[in-house]
Amino acid sequence: MIQATDKASIRNAVNRFGPAPGAQAMLSLEMQAAQLAIERGLYITWRSPSTRHECTRVGPGCKCFCGHFFQDHDINKKTNPCQACVCKRFQFIPQRPEEVGEWWLPRRKEFNINTYRVKCKCNHTHEEHNPNTQSCVLCPCYRFESNFLCLVCDKHWEEHEVFYEMEWERRAEGRTTGQEFLPLAQDRDIQEAVFNNPRPPVQFVRPQQKKGKVGKIMKK
Ligand SMILES: [Zn+2]
Ligand SMILES: [Zn+2]
Ligand SMILES: [Zn+2]
Ligand SMILES: [Zn+2]
Ligand SMILES: [Zn+2]
Helix, strand or coil, X not given: CCCCCCHHHHHHHHHHHXXXXXXXXXXXXXXXXXXXXXXXXXXXXXXXXXXXXXXXXXXXXXXXXXCCEHHXXXXXXXXXXXXXXXXXXXXXXXXXXXXXXXXXXXXXXXXXXXXXXXXXXXXXXXXXXXXXXXXXCCCCCCCCCECCXXXXXXXXXXHCEEEEEEXXXXXXXXXXXXXXXCXXXXXXXXXXXHHCCCCCCCCCCCHHHCCCCHHHHHHC
């Protein structure tokens, strides 16, 4: 997820200041997802079927369009329905502004990660749309169309799909598996700096249950 345009300067920044809290949170979720994938041999990614690029690794802390987390969905069923609402299948949705390129947003005083949600072109959030029909419950909009682009591939949310692949399937397609699937695997020194940072990594906490304690979540 880190846009490595100039690797030397990223390396420097990470070594001196550690990654920005938002980037650290995103990378921690991806690391958790990758480690679980390697353990289970089931690799879950979010990407556009039309490109080779993988936009994110999907794991327990990822958000679904329905507003619940991946881990609230029953992965043992073929359609992995949500166990907390009517949602019939997991659909990845970005949960941080950095994931849709809004890096400046968390610096605003009134910004609250607990209430932040990405939006449709109708200006209502994904949680204000029916997870199964994708129609908006507040206006005549009949299908969620993202008013944002994916940070990695510059495509709209609706151009992406969640892929579930076994290790051998990925190998056959020439996609990364094992240690190579870990975030920043191509840049081992940055990976080391990010994940062996002296600051403790961000733990996965359900944000909506911790009211008004964003600071604590980021530091813990
Ligand atoms: Zn769902
Ligand atoms: Zn749900
Ligand atoms: Zn809409
Ligand atoms: Zn709407
Ligand atoms: Zn993408």
